[in-house]
Amino acid sequence: MRKKRQLCRLTFGLGGHAFAILKRLDSEAKLTGIDRDPESLLKVNEVLEKDKRFSFINDKFGNIQNHFDPKSLDGILVDLGISSNQLDNPERGFSFQLKGPLDMRMSQSDKVSAETWINKSTKEEIAKVLWEVGEERHSRKISDSICRERELSPINTTQRLSEIILASKPRRSKKHPATNVFRAIRMEVNSELQELQSLLVSAGKLLREGGRLAVISFHSLEDRIVKRFVQGKSLDGQNFSFKKVGPKHFKPSQEEVIRNPRSRSAILRVVERIS
Structure with a gap:
């Protein structure tokens, strides 16, 4: 392996992977973390803040090509999962298990929140996203219920949306009925599939020969x-x-x-550039 390796970690989250990577790198290597959520930087471990080999870029990972030269990277590690600090903060609005504003934006600077999308999208648009992105079998029924309920008053909390979903479909498995719907809305609001496709195209241009791309996905559509x-x-x-x-x-x-129940659906795929 080259001594002056240049690696990139997307998304950054709480920095656990970054810390583990830095422990294995030599003194001349560089690691860059990219995350669109500015709160990620606030969560960085003190060791990372003091490590001159590490730098952080607050941006969408789909924009990675704007920050590196062609064939300049030796490795890219991508974690497509939502971070625990985002999921466990009710004010971020990602969880159907916590009462909070219906937000779901990865970055608060983004204009469209889940509340805006849910209350402004047409019935057909909602059903399409729930079916194609969330792979939700009851997409049309849930979409009908959402549009009917928002006529009474705007849907602006995670609790109310969860209650609408629960009343719209049977609970026949251990998985919470709102799981697919919340994930689909989050992925749509944050353009996650488009970001992933942009990243993969960029990876082909940015990795040098012998460079590796590792992607951790948590959803079948992403993995496909x-x-x-x-x-x-x-x-x-x-x-x-x-x-x-x-x-x-x-x-x-x-x-x-x-040890980490949220890892149960994770799938890691690794490839190496050969030319």
Whole structure:
């Protein structure tokens, strides 16, 4: 491996992965964290703040190409999951289990919140997102209920949206009925699938020969996009030369799931640029 390695970590979250990576890097390596949520920087461990090898960029990871030269990166690690500090903060509005404003924006500077989207989108638009992004079987029924309820008063809290969903579909599994809906709205509000596609296209241009891309996804739709890329299928008309590293994918061990239940749906895929 080159001594002066240049690595990038997306998204940054609480910095756990970044801290682990820095412990393995030599003194001349550089690690850049990119996250659109400015609160991520406030959560950075003191060790990261004092480590000159580390830098932080407050931006969407889909804009990675604006910050690095072509073929300048040795590695890109992408974690597509929402961070615990975002999910556990009721004021951010990501969780159907916590009462709070219906926000869901990864960055407070973004104009469209979940509240705006839910109250302004047409019935057809809502049903389409719930079906295509959330893979929600009861998308039309839930969309009908949302539009009917918002005529009475604007839907502006996580609790009210969750109650509307609960009243619109049967509970036949351990998974909470609002899971797919909240995820779909969050992904739509933050353009997460578009950001992922932009990132993958950029990765093909930014990684040097031998550079590796590792992507951790938590949703089947995200994983399908990553899988197509790993298989060498173009996302924008370009063909990238990559080879798989290790098995087709990695999943968390039983011990990891016990220690961190939120990791249970994680899938890691790794590829290496060969030309």
